[in-house]
Amino acid sequence: MSGQGFGDERALAILFLSAVDAAARFYGLSERSRVVGIMEDRLSWI
Numbered sequence: 001m002s003g004q005g006f007g008d009e010r011a012l013a014i015l016f017l018s019a020v021d022a023a024a025r026f027y028g029l030s031e032r033s034r035v036v037g038i039m040e041d042r043l044s045w046i
Contacts, residue, residue, distance in 0.1 A: 014039040
């Protein structure tokens with residue numbers, strides 16, 4: 001995916017973890033992870 005312009009490996013890893021966390025919240029499996037929150041905040045200013 002990074003070769004197709006979707007971001008570097010770091011950004012893709014953050015997006016993947018964020019998506020998994022969002023799916024878990026949608027299905028009521030967990031609350032938002034503190035680590036994912038930190039990664040999302042860092043990604044927003046990249």
